[in-house]
Amino acid sequence: MIDEDIKNRVLAVFKRNRRVGELPLNMDTSFDQLEFDSLEVFCIVFDLEDEFNITIPDDSAKTMRTVGDVVRGVTSALPAGAAGATPTESQV
Amino acid sequence: MRRVVITGMGIVSPFGSSLDRLWNNVVSAKSAIGPLTRFNTDALRIRVAGQIPDYQPGQHFQTKELDLLDRFSQLAIVAARSAAADSGIKTEGAEAFSTGASVGSGCGGAETYDASYYQLYAARSPRVHPLTIPRLMNNAATSQVCMYLGVKGPSLSISTACASATHAIGEAFRTIRAGAAEVMFTGGSDAPLTLGFFKSWEAMRVLASGNGDAASACRPFSVDREGLVISEGAAMLVLEEYEHARRRGARIYAEVLGYGASADSSHITQPSVEGPSRAIELALREAGISAGQVDYINAHGTGTKMNDATETRAIRQAFGSSAGDVSISSTKSMHGHLMGASGALELVITILALREAVVPPTAHYRGRDPECDLDYTPNEARSKNLHYALSNSFAFGGLNAVIAVARV
Numbered sequence: 001m002i003d004e005d006i007k008n009r010v011l012a013v014f015k016r017n018r019r020v021g022e023l024p025l026n027m028d029t030s031f032d033q034l035e036f037d038s039l040e041v042f043c044i045v046f047d048l049e050d051e052f053n054i055t056i057p058d059d060s061a062k063t064m065r066t067v068g069d070v071v072r073g074v075t076s077a078l079p080a081g082a083a084g085a086t087p088t089e090s091q092v
Numbered sequence: 093m094r095r096v097v098i099t100g101m102g103i104v105s106p107f108g109s110s111l112d113r114l115w116n117n118v119v120s121a122k123s124a125i126g127p128l129t130r131f132n133t134d135a136l137r138i139r140v141a142g143q144i145p146d147y148q149p150g151q152h153f154q155t156k157e158l159d160l161l162d163r164f165s166q167l168a169i170v171a172a173r174s175a176a177a178d179s180g181i182k183t184e185g186a187e188a189f190s191t192g193a194s195v196g197s198g199c200g201g202a203e204t205y206d207a208s209y210y211q212l213y214a215a216r217s218p219r220v221h222p223l224t225i226p227r228l229m230n231n232a233a234t235s236q237v238c239m240y241l242g243v244k245g246p247s248l249s250i251s252t253a254c255a256s257a258t259h260a261i262g263e264a265f266r267t268i269r270a271g272a273a274e275v276m277f278t279g280g281s282d283a284p285l286t287l288g289f290f291k292s293w294e295a296m297r298v299l300a301s302g303n304g305d306a307a308s309a310c311r312p313f314s315v316d317r318e319g320l321v322i323s324e325g326a327a328m329l330v331l332e333e334y335e336h337a338r339r340r341g342a343r344i345y346a347e348v349l350g351y352g353a354s355a356d357s358s359h360i361t362q363p364s365v366e367g368p369s370r371a372i373e374l375a376l377r378e379a380g381i382s383a384g385q386v387d388y389i390n391a392h393g394t395g396t397k398m399n400d401a402t403e404t405r406a407i408r409q410a411f412g413s414s415a416g417d418v419s420i421s422s423t424k425s426m427h428g429h430l431m432g433a434s435g436a437l438e439l440v441i442t443i444l445a446l447r448e449a450v451v452p453p454t455a456h457y458r459g460r461d462p463e464c465d466l467d468y469t470p471n472e473a474r475s476k477n478l479h480y481a482l483s484n485s486f487a488f489g490g491l492n493a494v495i496a497v498a499r500v
Binding site for chain 1: 159160218219221222223226
């Protein structure tokens with residue numbers, strides 16, 4: 001079950017921080033389509049850790065291939081029931 | 093024997109990025125040293141530096157590119173691009189494999205180190221940016237120069253503190269002379285203007301205070317000198333095998349004749365006389381010239397009590413009875429100490445001096461020190477027919493490098 005709020009925040013970080021421009025982003029969009037190399041994947045993971053104030057484990061980060069993988073990775077790193085967790089400073 | 097010539101030069105310096113502007117300022121004894129404004133200096137006693145006046149990263153790189161580039165890599169790339177344009181060299185097809193890069197840096201990604209430690213220790217962030225390592229590694233500048241200029245030949249990074257660029261240029265010279273490359277992009281880059289770096293230098297008590305007048309803070313060889321001034325910048329040169337340069341009709345600035353390198357093997361900060369003297373002698377020997385033929389020495393001349401007196405004795409030892417005849421200057425009096433890049437900027441100035449037949453001055457010279465008793469070209473440039481010149485760089489740690497060049 002995907003929390004729409006988490007998904008939208010993840011997509012917003014993609015658009016804001018990784019400068020994916022006008023590319024259509026959805027849960028199936030792959031890093032290959034975005035032309036992300038491994039460094040860029042780790043950068044987006046870093047940005048999301050900051051955004052949600054979480055730590056995404058190495059084994060989760062290393063197996064992400066799509067935007068959906070990222071949303072699920074963020075969701076599972078959040079404390080249970082934390083959907084829509086407190087906004088970080090960057091959002092205020 | 094393969095001859096090695098210089099066909100291009102590019103700079104990003106405290107005097108800006110134009111060779112003409114650099115030269116006009118240097119021959120007029122102008123100073124690029126001023127108040128340090130890059131960051132909050134409340135915690136510092138010393139607040140003078142040589143800052144690049146006109147550098148905007150966004151004019152040279154897209155935001156996404158800047159994610160990967162510490163300032164020292166940016167400056168190296170911009171200087172290398174200028175040197176390539178100045179030289180007219182094209183690194184395409186098979187040429188890429190016979191073109192290398194040799195870049196010196198004493199400090200590597202100093203700004204990235206400082207920012208990431210701030211995040212960890214002060215901001216208490218649980219993580220640092222994933223690109224921290226590729227930005228700060230000492231070879232980043234060389235690797236980025238290779239990628240941005242399409243260089244695929246023998247390439248290396250050299251880190252010998254204040255002698256980094258001179259060693260890098262010397263090794264580039266050897267690489268071409270040995271037949272391992274036809275063209276080398278070589279020089280140095282350092283961007284060390286960070287709070288952590290300044291505090292560390294402050295603690296060594298070798299920085300000039302600049303109290304009263306920042307512009308004249310650095311006074312090499314002068315009796316009232318009080319230390320060095322830290323600067324930032326990059327200078328890159330195109331070294332090229334002579335026939336290669338001639339075939340493509342390149343303009344030749346000067347010829348590199350010799351390179352001398354030595355280690356004091358005595359003390360981690362106090363320079364010896366013997367080490368620098370031997371580096372000078374080795375450069376002269378490889379150049380096939382005598383000390384008496386040298387018209388100009390661009391001295392290491394940091395402006396510290398210790399360096400300038402020891403360098404004077406080293407020149408006396410290497411030059412013997414002709415020591416009094418050679419024109420010497422420390423242009424650090426005007427552009428400050430660019431750390432690992434200083435030898436490259438000073439070689440650029442030396443080459444312009446050969447071309448213009450003018451000895452640049454040692455600015456802010458206020459009186460003779462009995463321990464510094466040679467001709468340092470005080471305060472005013474001097475017209476002089478120049479054929480052979482040396483550029484000296486002597487590092488903390490006692491690693492010495494000297495390049496001998498000739499007008500062509």
